[in-house]
Structure formats: structure tokens, C-alpha cells
Amino acid sequence: MLKIRQLLVDVYGCEADLDDAEFLRSTLERASEAVGSTIVHAVAQRFSPVGVTVIMILAETHLSIHTWPEHGYAAVDIFICGEGRDPDVAWDVIREELRPASFDVRELTRTIGEKRT
Amino acid sequence: MLKIRQLLVDVYGCEADLDDAEFLRSTLERASEAVGSTIVHAVAQRFSPVGVTVIMILAETHLSIHTWPEHGYAAVDIFICGEGRDPDVAWDVIREELRPASFDVRELTRTIGEKRT
Numbered sequence: 628m629l630k631i632r633q634l635l636v637d638v639y640g641c642e643a644d645l646d647d648a649e650f651l652r653s654t655l656e657r658a659s660e661a662v663g664s665t666i667v668h669a670v671a672q673r674f675s676p677v678g679v680t681v682i683m684i685l686a687e688t689h690l691s692i693h694t695w696p697e698h699g700y701a702a703v704d705i706f707i708c709g710e711g712r713d714p715d716v717a718w719d720v721i722r723e724e725l726r727p728a729s730f731d732v733r734e735l736t737r738t739i740g741e742k743r744t
Numbered sequence: 745m746l747k748i749r750q751l752l753v754d755v756y757g758c759e760a761d762l763d764d765a766e767f768l769r770s771t772l773e774r775a776s777e778a779v780g781s782t783i784v785h786a787v788a789q790r791f792s793p794v795g796v797t798v799i800m801i802l803a804e805t806h807l808s809i810h811t812w813p814e815h816g817y818a819a820v821d822i823f824i825c826g827e828g829r830d831p832d833v834a835w836d837v838i839r840e841e842l843r844p845a846s847f848d849v850r851e852l853t854r855t856i857g858e859k860r861t
Contacts, residue, residue, distance in 0.1 A: 742756045
């Protein structure tokens with residue numbers, strides 16, 4: 628039975644430029660590296676007129692950000708498996724870069740196994 | 745203030761082949777279409793020795809599945825925004841295809857806006 632902590636973070640009042648896909652991509656890369664994850668695939672998509680999605684596919688799981696620059700808001704999902712990998716480390720990197728006025732972290736535990744417990 | 749319902753589903757005892765990347769990709773495509781979402785980018789990745797990740801980047805948000813075929817387990821995240829788009833519709837499609845013995849749906853509301861409420 629493997630348990631994975633997943634963080635879902637609503638980020639408000641960001642000082643960073645949430646419409647800068649390259650900045651967000653490099654932020655998520657740095658977060659993945661900080662936590663010791665292997666990046667398998669990275670996708671960055673800018674929307675019109677504003678808004679960015681970046682998803683890093685990691686070995687087995689993912690890290691994502693969706694931004695609404697017009698609100699200074701970002702939705703961050705940190706779903707990282709692997710022994711000793713701490714999602715808080717990834718969130719620390721992202722928080723430092725986004726420079727939010729406030730945020731709301733929710734944590735879930737995903738139970739990987741034959742049946743639910 | 746925009747509120748988005750996000751579903752995080754742990755899926756156990758799947759009868760479907762969780763190591764078939766093409767099947768999982770087409771399942772998520774059908775789920776995205778059923779809910780009326782626009783697919784911007786799709787990534788399917790098979791891992792060694794087993795396991796698949798599929799992520800559909802939708803207009804502004806995403807749909808993802810990570811599988812552990814050795815446990816018959818899949819982690820499904822359904823994060824779909826847009827008026828009138830019901831994530832339960834996507835989950836119905838996925839559930840029908842995976843044919844699980846049991847599952848555990850958790851629902852979160854993400855609040856997009858200037859500040860948290």
C-alpha cells in the first residue's frame with residue numbers, strides 16, 4: 628500500500644507575471660528538480676486573451692499550474708510520488724516565485740493499492 | 745468570483761487494461777468531449793515496466809489519469825472549468841471504461857478570484 632500526499636493550492640494576489648508561460652514553465656521545472664523528480668514531458672500553453680497552463684509530467688505523476696492573470700490567481704496541483712519526495716518542497720519553490728498575497732493549501736492522501744482503505 | 749468543482753478519484757480493482765496507453769488516451773478524449781471541453785493538447789506516456797500517464801490539457805484546465813496496473817489502481821483528476829460543464833459527466837465516461845470494483849470520489853471547489861473567500 629502506497630500513500631501519496633497531494634497538494635492543491637489556490638494562490639491569490641500574485642505579484643509575479645502570471646501570463647508569462649516561460650517563467651511559469653521554468654518555475655515548475657525548478658520545483659520538480661528541488662523535490663528530486665524526473666521530468667518526462669513538459670507542456671506550456673498560453674491562452675487568449677490571457678492565461679497560462681503548464682503541466683510537467685513526472686515519473687508517474689504530475690505538477691500543474693493554471694493561471695487567471697486578470698485575477699492574480701493561480702491553481703497549483705502538486706501530485707508527486709516516490710519515497711522521500713516532499714510536495715511541500717515543490718510548493719516552497721513555487722510560492723517564492725509567485726509572491727502571492729495569500730494562498731489556501733489543501734492536502735489529500737491518495738492510496739495506491741488493491742482496494743480502498 | 746468563479747467556482748470550479750474538481751473531482752479527485754481513486755479507482756480500485758479495474759477490469760480494463762491499465763497498461764494500454766492508447767485506450768486510456770481515447771477514454772480521456774471521450775470524457776473531455778462528453779463534458780463539452782476543448783482539448784488543447786494531449787500527452788500519453790507509458791512507463792517501464794508498467795504504468796501509464798495521460799494528461800489532456802483543456803481550455804484552461806486539465807484531466808489526468810495515472811495508472812498502477814500491478815494494483816489495478818488508477819488516480820483520476822478531473823479539473824474542468826466553464827459554465828455548464830459538469831465533471832460528473834467526465835467521470836461517468838471514465839468509470840464505464842475502467843470497470844472498477846470500487847472507487848472513492850473526493851470533490852473540491854477551487855475559487856478563482858482576487859482573494860480567497
